[in-house]
Amino acid sequence: MIALLLCKRSNSVDGLKKCFACGLHLPFEDFYKHPKTADGYLGKCKSCQRKAVSVNREKNLERIRSYDRERSKLPHRKISNHEVTTKWRQADSRRMRCHNAIARALRAGRLHKEPCERCGAIKVHAHHDNYDEPLNIMWLCQPCHKARHKELDASVES
Numbered sequence: 348m349i350a351l352l353l354c355k356r357s358n359s360v361d362g363l364k365k366c367f368a369c370g371l372h373l374p375f376e377d378f379y380k381h382p383k384t385a386d387g388y389l390g391k392c393k394s395c396q397r398k399a400v401s402v403n404r405e406k407n408l409e410r411i412r413s414y415d416r417e418r419s420k421l422p423h424r425k426i427s428n429h430e431v432t433t434k435w436r437q438a439d440s441r442r443m444r445c446h447n448a449i450a451r452a453l454r455a456g457r458l459h460k461e462p463c464e465r466c467g468a469i470k471v472h473a474h475h476d477n478y479d480e481p482l483n484i485m486w487l488c489q490p491c492h493k494a495r496h497k498e499l500d501a502s503v504e505s
Contacts, residue, residue: 364388368395441478448481449473463488 363372367390378388379396389396404411418424436443452458463471468488474495475484487495 366390366392366395368392368399439478442475445475445478445481446473449484452482458482461486463491465491465494 362374364375364378364386365372366378369392371392373392375386375388377392377394378390379393380387381389384390391399419428449458453460460471462469464485464487466488468491471486471488472492473484474487474492475481476499477483485495
């Protein structure tokens with residue numbers, strides 16, 4: 348009887364829960380866990396929650412970026428960042444060699460930054476598909492650079 352009351356109160360039926368944002372009945376795996384709710388899951392499905400977070404971030408972008416900049420200055424964050432950077436450098440020494448080759452070529456004027464090859468953004472990173480060719484690069488903005496690495500990771504997995 349108590350379980351039935353909990354199901355009605357939490358808006359769930361037969362192992363499905365109704366998202367209050369989109370109204371769909373979805374399995375519990377499609378909801379984030381939350382210890383303070385009656386059934387232990389948020390009322391919004393993961394998809395709706397991600398959309399809400401994304402909208403909130405866009406709406407408050409400067410405030411969030413300012414907060415992130417200040418947070419990155421905390422001592423434990425600096426230590427963590429240093430450790431991550433050190434591991435990244437040690438994982439493949441060719442990365443730093445390529446990074447330094449690009450920096451030297453830019454300073455010497457042998458290489459010039461160009462807009463993102465995918466979207467045309469101005470603020471770009473040099474992306475190497477092959478670290479054995481230090482000056483063979485693609486200019487990509489941060490989101491396109493991240494997407495390119497996801498594509499490469501997916502092609503390696505399949």
